[in-house]
Amino acid sequence: MIVRILGEGQFEVDDAAAGELNTLDAKLEAAVNASDEQAFTAALDALVSRIRMLGTALPDDTLEPSRLILPDAEATMDNVREMLSGEGLIPG
Amino acid sequence: MSVMKRVSLIFKAKANKALDKYEDPRETLDYSYQRQLEMLTQVRRGVADVATSRKRVELQMNSLQQQQAKLEGQAKQALGSGREDLARDALTRKSTLQTQFTDLQTQYQSLQADEEKLTAASQRLQSKVEAFRTQKETIKATYTAAEAQSRIGEAVSGISEEMGDVGMAVQRAQDKTAQMQARAGAIDELMASGALEDVTGTPHDDIQAELDRMGGGHDVDLELARLKGELSQGEAPREIEGSAAGGAASQGQPQASRPAQSADQPQAGDGS
Numbered sequence: 304m305i306v307r308i309l310g311e312g313q314f315e316v317d318d319a320a321a322g323e324l325n326t327l328d329a330k331l332e333a334a335v336n337a338s339d340e341q342a343f344t345a346a347l348d349a350l351v352s353r354i355r356m357l358g359t360a361l362p363d364d365t366l367e368p369s370r371l372i373l374p375d376a377e378a379t380m381d382n383v384r385e386m387l388s389g390e391g392l393i394p395g
Numbered sequence: 396m397s398v399m400k401r402v403s404l405i406f407k408a409k410a411n412k413a414l415d416k417y418e419d420p421r422e423t424l425d426y427s428y429q430r431q432l433e434m435l436t437q438v439r440r441g442v443a444d445v446a447t448s449r450k451r452v453e454l455q456m457n458s459l460q461q462q463q464a465k466l467e468g469q470a471k472q473a474l475g476s477g478r479e480d481l482a483r484d485a486l487t488r489k490s491t492l493q494t495q496f497t498d499l500q501t502q503y504q505s506l507q508a509d510e511e512k513l514t515a516a517s518q519r520l521q522s523k524v525e526a527f528r529t530q531k532e533t534i535k536a537t538y539t540a541a542e543a544q545s546r547i548g549e550a551v552s553g554i555s556e557e558m559g560d561v562g563m564a565v566q567r568a569q570d571k572t573a574q575m576q577a578r579a580g581a582i583d584e585l586m587a588s589g590a591l592e593d594v595t596g597t598p599h600d601d602i603q604a605e606l607d608r609m610g611g612g613h614d615v616d617l618e619l620a621r622l623k624g625e626l627s628q629g630e631a632p633r634e635i636e637g638s639a640a641g642g643a644a645s646q647g648q649p650q651a652s653r654p655a656q657s658a659d660q661p662q663a664g665d666g667s
Contacts, residue, residue, distance in 0.1 A: 307556065309563065310512060310516070328399050350399075363518065363523065364525065365553065366549065366550045369403060369406075372406055373398075373399050373402070383402075387398075387401055387402065387405065
């Protein structure tokens with residue numbers, strides 16, 4: 304499956320890793336719900352580094368949409384909340 | 396729902412909007428391509444803006460460094476002629492500049508990182524736009540409107556996602572650049588206000604400089620001690636000059652206190 308890390312590009316990740324990524328993603332979700340910035344940073348960091356490690360960067364001229372999209376590694380919880388709620392935040 | 400899924404749904408909704416806009420999907424291709432070209436221009440402008448900001452910060456860093464060297468020279472000169480007050484003044488200003496310099500250094504690194512990221516994003520988008528153009532021509536030449544539908548959907552979704560990603564990066568970089576421009580403007584003002592001018596030339600009346608002195612007092616004391624050490628060690632010719640000047644000064648100013656004399660006076664008083 305194709306996963307995008309915002310600001311970094313797309314990665315091809317083996318479907319077998321889906322379970323592990325979901326577990327990490329659940330932690331991220333829990334941190335957002337609990338408004339726990341520290342847990343959020345840790346969870347985002349874990350998820351981003353795992354995808355970088357497991358994934359293979361797709362060539363630049365790929366035109367395929369991603370199945371999952373992850374906020375960029377430096378995003379704050381507020382950035383993510385804005386992204387999830389904001390209409391018209393994403394240009395293009 | 397998971398964060399990654401929610402984010403990707405938001406991007407998909409955006410792409411679908413573009414796809415639904417025209418009845419003939421081939422028109423969608425042209426419309427999307429126009430948007431891509433606009434976005435490319437925007438990203439390139441973003442890279443140029445960040446680079447301009449970075450260069451401005453670099454120039455300010457250079458001029459702060461020059462000012463610091465000048466103030467240190469003045470402090471040395473002031474100490475050499477026995478004007479510790481003036482030396483302290485110069486070093487206080489130098490310490491203000493050091494704070495500014497450290498702040499600029501952080502900004503510089505951050506701008507440099509942004510510039511690299513945006514440059515990479517711009518190259519990625521460029522490659523995708525080229526790939527899209529090729530596909531667009533093929534689809535238009537080969538397929539009827541009905542057949543083209545599914546092929547167009549994927550290409551447009553893929554590139555729309557990239558444009559959203561790049562677009563956010565450009566926006567963020569522009570917001571940050573605007574903030575930094577404001578701060579750079581403040582430093583320019585500080586320089587223009589005379590707070591950073593030659594100590595011997597202007598009276599020390601700037602409030603900010605006074606406040607900074609309170610914050611940077613410790614550093615100034617340390618630096619004063621260091622400069623004194625430098626002056627007393629290995630600068631023999633200057634020492635002679637200095638003591639000669641000191642002697643001349645005390646001759647010219649008899650009211651300058653002499654601790655040895657004042658120690659004698661109470662004894663004389665006791666004796667009477």
